[in-house]
Amino acid sequence: MTNKILGIDHGGSRLGLAISDSMQMIAMPYKKLENSAKLIDEIRAICQAEEIKKIVVGLPLALSGDDTEQTKIVREFANDLKKDSELIIEFEDERLTSKMATQVFSRDEKDVQAAVIILQSYLDKNN
Numbered sequence: 435m436t437n438k439i440l441g442i443d444h445g446g447s448r449l450g451l452a453i454s455d456s457m458q459m460i461a462m463p464y465k466k467l468e469n470s471a472k473l474i475d476e477i478r479a480i481c482q483a484e485e486i487k488k489i490v491v492g493l494p495l496a497l498s499g500d501d502t503e504q505t506k507i508v509r510e511f512a513n514d515l516k517k518d519s520e521l522i523i524e525f526e527d528e529r530l531t532s533k534m535a536t537q538v539f540s541r542d543e544k545d546v547q548a549a550v551i552i553l554q555s556y557l558d559k560n561n
Contacts, residue, residue, distance in 0.1 A: 436456060436457065436458055437456065437458075437485055437486060437487045437488065438453050438454050438455065438456055438458070438484055438485065438486050439453070439454040439458055439486065439488045439489070439490055439553065439556070439557070440452070440453055440454075440464070440477070440480065440481060440484070440486045440488070440489045440490070440553075441453070441454070441461055441489075441490045441491075441492070441526075441549045441550065441552050441553025441554075441556065442477075442489060442490070442491045442492065442549055442552075443492045443528065443545055443546075443548035443549040443552055444469075444491060444492065444494075444507070444508045444511055445469070445545055446469065446504075447468065447469050448466055448467065448468060448469060448545050449466065449467045449469060449473070449545065449549075450466055450544070450545030450546040450547070450548050450549035450550075451464040451465050451466070451467065451477075451480070451546065451549050452464050452546065452549035452550040452552070452553040452554075453484060453486070453553075454553060454557060458557055458560070458561065459557060459561060460554070460557070461549075461550045461551075461553035461554040461557060462550065463543075463546045463547065463549075463550055464480075464546065464549070465546065466545050466546050474514055474515055477489075477515060478515075478519060478521075481521060486521075487520065487521065487522060488521070488522040488523075488524065489512075489515065489521055489522070489523050489524070490524050490525070490526050490552060490553055490556045491508060491511070491512050491515075491523060491524070491525055491526070491552075492508070492525075492526055492527075492528030492548065492549070492552040493505060493508060493509075493525040493526065493527055493528055494508060494528055494529070495527060495528075495529055497529060512525070524556070526552050526553075526555055526556045527555075528548070528551075528552050
């Protein structure tokens, strides 16, 4: 049996979270978190409760593939999450995932569904 993987869609005010099954085949919606000072602690607590060792963070690149201001923010967030922890952090290109999620789901669901798309893309590539 393997561990679940957490997928994160990092937004300015909210983060969408998705979680894989223990076989790492299917990404499922998990929850939405507000971007606050407690964010890192909240995510680490989720990882401990769900026995998660790996996190896949959506990386918001420009359509050209270049970094943007948001890319830098997400990389800093991932570094903060990894600091003083055993967590494995990987990135998944998230270009157009929020747009895809918005077209299919309500605004309220888009953050979590974007995380599902990011995580499922990662799982599909690695299975």
